[in-house]
Amino acid sequence: MNPRSQRTQELVAEDRAHLWHPFSQASEWESEDALIVERAEGRWLFDTDGNRYLDGISSLWVNVHGHRHPEVDKAIIRQLGLIAHTTLLGLGSPPSIELARRLAGLCPGDLVRVFYSDNGSTSVEVALKMAYQYFQQRGRPGDAARTRFIAFTDAYHGDTVGSVSLGGIDLFHGIYKPLLFDALRAPYPYCYRCPLGKAQGTCSDACLQRLEEILAVHGSETAALVIEPLVQGAAGIITAPPGHFRSVADMCKRHGVLLICDEVATGFGRTGTMFACQQEGVVPDFLCLAKGISAGYLPLAATVTTDEVYDVFRGPYAAHRTFYHGHSYTGNALACAAAIASLDVFLNEKVLEGLPDKVQRLRDRLGERIASHPNVGDLRQCGLMVGIELVADRFTKAGLPLEDRIGRQVILEARKLGVMIRSLGDVVVLMPPLAITGEEIDFLVDVTARSIDAILGRAQ
Ligand SMILES: Cc1ncc(COP(=O)(O)O)c(C=O)c1O
Structure with missing residues (x-):
């Protein structure tokens, strides 16, 4: 290890004086050599x-693909020579269009409609609001009663208040309880420490049975179920037994509940396939993507859904069917250029x-x-x-x-x-x-x- 330079010491002092680090205990941070x-x-x-x-x-x-990948670097520099950012509110941009087309081709089934935001939390927040609004305006009998959400024990979907409502990690989320809406909570198969107290290997899918019970009582008032497919990340890399995710998806279908797959952590190859949901042949109603979407270069997220969902938001302006959601940097051109280059690298370097x-x-x-x-x-x-x-x-x-x-x-x-x-x-x-x-x-x-x-x- 090289010794600490004067410059490093000065940076550490300035960091301590001015920064507030995410998910970090300040006292611990201040006592360490950052x-x-x-x-x-x-x-x-x-x-x-x-x-x-x-x-x-x-x-x-x-x-x-590693840091400073030449193709991703080049794509961002090329885009910088054109424009760094323009809004998607009422305007289009070539990189956001090309990336949407590429994502539509890559995502399973009929997931062809892309809504951009900036990070994993907002990609889930968007899906949540879309699912809710979808049922409020679809207009079939019983639709308007579908106002609730099912999420899992120890789930993590981000840090905005909607995403925290879906989260189930008490250490992170407990204090905010009074601010949150009440999600229905199903047990995730953390088999090493079973949330239902069953012994590993002898449970006969008790957590799926519990979900079925929740759906039997609350299915008709539920808009969507949100899941981290195959593996819960922030809970401690909790891997679900094979077939669990598929069974959850099938249950949602039977009860008319939309399926939101939070692939913020699992997307873009992390589980061995491009998307985790492909491993069990599941096509969700919403696929939430962030993190790896831009190869780890720039903040970008996408909530990908079907045209069936999109169609429910169409109509004359005065019908108030618009999805009133958007961020200043939605569809940022530099981030989209990085994401397109990343998809090229996946192909050219046969990454998968x-x-x-x-x-x-x-x-x-x-x-x-x-x-x-x-x-x-x-x-x-x-x-x-x-x-x-x-x-x-x-x-x-x-x-x-x-x-x-x-x-x-x-x-x-x-x-x-x-x-x-x-x-x-x-x-x-x-x-x-x-x-x-x-x-x-x-x-x-x-x-x-x-x-x-x-x-x-x-x-x-
Ligand atoms: C499954 C999952 N969803 C959502 C998020 C939130 O993403 P972000 O930190 O980009 O808001 C994370 C972050 O770790 C995650 O693992």
Whole structure:
């Protein structure tokens, strides 16, 4: 590690004086030697003192093809020579049109209508409002009564008030309860710690039965169900058993409830296919995309829906069917140019075709180096998304003391060894860019294993 320069020290002091960091305890942040990232090459980040770190969480789950990919860089610079931004309120722009056409071709089934916003939270917020308004104006008997939403335990859909209402992580969302609308809550299959108290493997899909009960009572008053398909990200990379998602989708269909798939985290290859919903042959009514959509370069989101939904919003102005929602930077031209270039890279570099080997190598290395550690209670993987749940005792599943901040200690240790990762409580998360190489996968897992050993003792 290079020593801290005078410049770094000054930046840290100014950061402490003026910034408020997201999802960070200020007292903890102020007591640490903050790391200031200045530049990147491919999968590697460099701090202001020239130390390099493997980007093991894709800069918070957004980066896809590595940093400074020449084709994405070029596309943004080319677009900058034309215009950086113009509004989509009442005007069109070539990059937003081309990207919408490309997304319509890529998304499953009849998902052909694209509404842009800026981030994952707003992509869900948009779907939520569209689903609600759809039933208010479709005009079939019983439609107007469909005003409620079903979401899952431990769900995370973002930080705007609508998205927080759908969220189920008490630590993040509890304090805002008085501000939120009341979502119906179905259990997500967090099988390691079953929300229904069932033993793993003996539950006969009890969480699906519970959802069926909720739908039986509340289906006719429900507009939509919102789900993170295959894997809940922020809850700690909770992987659902095969077929669970498909069953949820089928139930929604039977009860006339719209299905909103929040693929903000899982979209763009992260689970091994372009979209997670494709793995179980599900075509939702709304597909929420953000994070990887712009390859991790610029804020951009899309809520993709069907023309059947769109048609309900058409009509004479005075009929008040307009969707009154939009943001200043909706459909930003630079971000759309980056997203188009990213889709080209997916094709030209056969990114999806290269994933199975990487996913398997990651699985093998985790199995060899981490799975048997006595403090690893559960090891979950879906594609290139990994959650390593650390516990005090793997037999009783007792958690580690909150105040010890073990997950955090592990990631700080990994940083010293040249890997940037993050933890969600005591779940250590690995989510490398799709462009990670085989050797880098080995390094990522090796450093993670050594960091767990350093903090919790060596595996026997
Ligand atoms: C599944 C899911 N939905 C929504 C969001 C919110 O996205 P953003 O942080 O871009 O608002 C996230 C962020 O992690 C997410 O994982």
